[in-house]
Amino acid sequence: MSFSKDFLWGGATSAHQFEGGYNLGNRGLANTDYLTSGNRQNPRRITLKLSNGERFDAKKSFHGISIPEGAKGCIYDDTYYPSHNAVDFYHHYKEDIKLMAGMGLKCFRLAISWSRIFPKGDEKEPNEEGLKFYEDVFKECKKYGIEPLVTMCHFDIPAYISQTYDGWLNRKTVDFFVNYSETIMTRYKDLVKYWLTFNEVNILHDYECTGTTKNSLDARFQVNHHIFLASAKTVIIGHKINPNFKIGMMEANFYWYPETCNPLDSLRRIELSREWRDYAIDIQVRGAYPNYLLKYFERKNINIHIQPEDDDILKEGTVDYLGFSYYNTSVATTRVNADETGGNVISAIRNPYLKDSDWGWQVDPIGLRVILNDLYDKYQIPLFVVENGIGAVDKLEDGKIIDDYRIEYFHDHFVQLKKAVEEDGVPIMGYTSWGIIDLVSNGGGEMDKRYGFIYVDMDNEGRGTKERIIKKSYGYMKQVFESNGEDLNIRGEYDIYG
Ligand code: BG6
Helix, strand or coil, X not given: CCCCCCCEEEEECCHHHHCCCCCCCCCCCEHHHHECCCCCCCCCEEEEECCCCCEEEEECCCCCCCCCCCCEECCCCCCCCHHHHCCCHHHHHHHHHHHHHHCCCCEEEEECCHHXXXXXXXXXXXXXXXXHHHHHHHXXXXXXXXXXXXXXXXXXXXXXXXXXXXXXXXXXXHHHHHHHHHHHHHHCCCCCCEEXXXXXXXXXXXXXXHCCCCCCHHHHHHHHHHHHHHHHHHHHHXXXXXXXXXXXXEXXXXXXXXXXXXXXXXXXXXXXXXXXXXXXXXXXXXCCCCHHHHHHHHHHCCCCCCCCCHHHHHHHCCCCEEEEEECCCXXXXXXXXCCEECCCCCCEECCCCCEECCCCCEECHHHHHHHHHHHHHHHCCCEXXXXXXXXXXXXXXXXXXXXXXXXXXXXXXXXXXXXXXXXXXXXXXXXXXXCCECXXXXXXXXXXXXXXXXXXXXXXXXXXXXXXXXXXXXXXXXXXXHCCXXXXXXXXXXXXXX
């Protein structure tokens, strides 16, 4: 068995990191529009106005932030906000999709910006200009035989919902989201088959994602519950709109190797996995809260509002496939002061067997095979690698970007992906690398951390022509995509620079 003939090879993006056009076509503001740029030394900030009119910048934090009562997101003229223009897919979409088609891409993962369709979020009627924009994008994809994979919510929420309803803490937001998801699924029922409800649903704690300023365990799990409910309702409705839809969940995949054979390290591994990953998959794939989470609620005295009908909704609205992002693994240890390193969303414990990327995220191709097996053994539904890639500093010299490190990274991961399919028999629907075209980093808000096979002439402050320049890795990916993963060789024949 090799990759199936309809294996979805491609690349992935999100609206706030890629699209731009933040105030065009009647789009409303999203909380992500208040996020400043940053870099390795300086974290991104959310700019707010306090009720007394003073400016307040809150550090972006995955662990939630404390925002003073009455503060509201505010855009300041002296500040650069990367999402506003991002790399301007809004105006470049025809050129970008043509470049993607040129590399043999079969699937393009993109996110719809909720506030482009419902500018405030609570309207009954959608914004036609927003709907038309994505319709044009999907038609352009179809022209080249590219299958869109649509994320309905990639870390964003209309600012109005955040400020008026306290975001996902309010159960009304479930209805607003379902109105949005039903609208887009109805409109694009013949153009889009593959959907993801929420990006990295297991880590939605940041203010820009949740829309609430409350920061407590009760609030965290109430927000989670509403999001799980909205996702399940969307799955139920989506299958009625078009029974051929494949609607998946998307989780940030974390995986820990026990540091030693000390049983406590293994126990720690289980605890970490449940805390950061498994609970979300259990709810969305199995359709119920797992016992360990209910016990955790009891221990921590966590009280959330669950309506009697919610259990049935979660049970009925289980997903068709499990999508996940994969960047790095970590180590489970009971040792204090273990050496920390970077990682996607949460920092990791350094593994001496692995090498670091420029950002300290440890590169672990075999980890991809381990995770694919682990997830399939546990959940027995089709898997989809919807993000994977390496953020690196690329150098543009004489009009070329020789990114051999990126080619090596993908080669090594593809070898493991292939083994998971051919030797382990794991059903995998597709693989979309993160950022086909360079885009703004989510964590740092910078451009220096590049993921694409196509370079964008733009710096950390948004300066540059936004010209697209093909990197050496573009040729390698073309070879892999066009051979349906048969030809993974790094021979150099793909080298478009000659
Ligand atoms: C994932 C997100 O967590 O990781 C993307 O879904 C993000 O939005 C990607 O860009 C890589 O993270 P970063 O911080 O390097 O952009």
